[in-house]
Amino acid sequence: MGLCDRCARLLNDFRSLAKAKAAIFVQKLKDVVNKISECCCSEKALASQEKPYELLRRHGVESKRISYLTTAQSRVPTAFLETCCTLLQSEDMEVQRTVSLSMLRLLTDSKIKEEHVIEMGILEPLVDLLQSGDHIVQCNSSACIALLASSDSNRDAIVCSDAVLPLLVLARTFDPKVQQNAVRALHNLTKSERTMCVLCEEGVIPVLALLLQSADSNIQFYSCSAVSNIAAAPKYHAKLLQLGDRFLLKSLVSLMGSSVLKNSTQACQCLRSLTGNGEAQQQLVGLDWVYPLLTLLRAPELSSSEAAVMLLSELSAHPLNRESLVNLGVMPVLGELLLMYLPNSKVVSHCVITLTHLCDIVASQETILETECLIGLLLALGFDWNEDDTLLSVLACVHSLASFDSLRSRLVEKMTASHVGRLVSICSESENPDLSFAAGSVISKLDMNDKLLKPHHRAIVGYLMRFLRNQEVRFQQLAIASVCNLKKGGGLDGMTCLLELERELNRVQQQTEHTRQLLQMLQQDTCTKDKS
Incomplete structure (x- = not known):
């Protein structure tokens, strides 16, 4: 075979060992087979089946x-x-x-x-x-x-x-x-x-809840994903939340602080599914969820930031959570997210929804609204969104800020004529009545100087007349309120096209007066019939 003496000897030793072991195995196998064959219980089996x-x-x-x-x-x-x-x-x-x-x-x-x-x-x-x-x-x-x-x-x-x-x-x-x-x-x-x-009937929920605290990160992930699937169905929320001493929510909050990003993200998604339940919101009050959530908002992965900001918008809707969110520094993080993820409609929508929820706390504490928040919000206002819902959320947030004196002045300071032009354009051109109304509501709230309004005088009159001609009373009322506010702030001074607006206002007034008279006549007829 061409082997040296040493290798040939090793090979022979191996062969001898293999033969010896094989002989022992075969002998033991034969002994087992013989014993089974000798037993009376195997006679019938041997007649119809293979030998053992x-x-x-x-x-x-x-x-x-x-x-x-x-x-x-x-x-x-x-x-x-x-x-x-x-x-x-x-x-x-x-x-x-x-x-x-x-x-x-x-x-x-x-x-x-x-x-x-x-x-x-x-x-x-x-x-x-x-x-x-x-x-x-x-x-x-x-x-x-x-x-x-x-x-x-x-x-x-x-x-x-x-x-x-x-x-x-x-x-x-x-x-x-x-x-x-x-x-x-x-x-x-x-x-x-x-x-x-079937799983829930067999008692899977307590088992999965315990496994959230496993030391194995994969077991944590699979159990949390399973709980998320169950939490997506509201009919199981009662079973999930009835575990003693808020056990499930505490486990999920703890897991949200995990160093394993996929686990913390999954815990965040699970909590969001549960926070649609009022009982879950109540149980979360007092739990230390703010810091892990803020950490996750700054995560390097977009999916993690999305999950965190979606949960944040749900939690900020609860009045008892708002003050702690502002005090623990959520506002600068919102500003960072708005600037970082501006094209992302999901992140921007939930950021501005959260900001809307927190406006009253910021205003009541006379907290200076972070420049990043204002810049990010105004950039979002100027962005050409494909989804109307995103723009509606942005407009609602701007309107909320403009409702507070201290916040409104800061907002107007950062606005430019192009921002006003964007609002006017939405009022004039949008086919979505809700968008037009929301943009008009923002303009009616802002105390804008003539420098911001002057480039858009004709367009402003145009959308106001459009509102006055609208059959919906809310548009007519908004147009009248806007004219009053603009006149009060000097925003209508110097406009060369006020005559048309004045005529339209007179028409609405006459229509309103006619409506009032008709109503008065109907009331008189009703009273006459009641007396007779």
């Missing part, structure tokens, strides 16, 4: 063949799934380990179709193996079920196979790999309304 030795030999060969197939490049023939189903029911632990691992590899590499696994009846033995006494077998089988549960079409079959209780048991085991696979399977099962309902 042949059965054991065939199981060993087939399990090796299936293990070999996991390394093949092509899909595994469906016929081999029948063999897998048989071998998974073997009482030999090594066969269970080998075949369950092979099934896991085949599913992971998509070498077998998931629907074939269900159709061939392999799910039932996999569920049985969840209750195996061997952690490796439990790990492999739970991982297989987690993969199968990723498909919506398989989830009903998994629940109907009584897999839920064994998975709940494994989710509380001390083996981290088994626990992780079990929780991943439960998470996938919460993605369908039907299977989620």
Whole structure:
């Protein structure tokens, strides 16, 4: 063979050792087979089934063949799934380990179709193996079920196979790999309304709540994602919130401060789903959620900042949260977000909604509104948004600021003629009546000097006449109030097109007077009929 003396000697020693071990194994196997054959209980079985030795030999060969197939490049023939189903029911632990691992590899590499696994009846033995006494077998089988549960079409079959209780048991085991696979399977099962309902009836909520405090970050993520799926359905909020001493909310707030960004983001999303419930808002009062939320707002990932600002806008709607948010420094962060993510409608919308909620606290404390907030807000006002809802939120925020004297003066200081032109343009050209009305409401609130208004005199008169001709009373009333405010502030001085506006105001007055007279006549007729 061309080997040196040393290597040849080592090889001979290995051969001798292998022969000795093989002989011992074969002898033990024969002893077992002989003892089984000699027993009276095996006579009937031997008449209709394979001999035990042949059965054991065939199981060993087939399990090796299936293990070999996991390394093949092509899909595994469906016929081999029948063999897998048989071998998974073997009482030999090594066969269970080998075949369950092979099934896991085949599913992971998509070498077998998931629907074939269900159709061939392999799910039932996999569920049985969840209750195996061997952690490796439990790990492999739970991982297989987690993969199968990723498909919506398989989830009903998994629940109907009584897999839920064994998975709940494994989710509380001390083996981290088994626990992780079990929780991943439960998470996938919460993605369908039907299977989620079964899980909640079987008691999944307390288990998931406890797992939020796991030391394993993956278990935290899967359990929090599962809770988020459940929290998305308001009918489960009562069950989620009834855990003693605000346990769930405390766990989620703690997880929101996690150094693992995906976990803190997921906890934030879960809290947002729950804060639509008034009871959850009450339970959150007094919990230390502000600092972790502020940290997440400044996260490097956009998805994390989005999740945080969406939660912030919900929490700032609760009056009891507003003062602590302002005192702990949320305003500078809002300014940073507005400047950083201006084209992002989701971030901008929730930033300005939060700012709107906090205006009264800022005004009452006579706090100086951060320059970044004002600049970001005015930049958002001038941006050409595709979504009307975003612009409506911006206009509502500007209107709220203009409603407070101290904030209005700061706002006007930062405004330019182009900002006024943007408001006038919305009033004049927008086909959305709500946008036109919102922009007009802002102009009516602002004490603007003639320097800001002069470039837009004709356009201002144009939109005011448009409002006066509108059939909706709210537009007519807004136009009249705007004329009064502009006249009071000297904004109408020097306008060369006031005659048309005056005529339109007279027409509205006559129409109003006519309406008043009609109403008076109707009231008189009603009184006459009552007397008769």
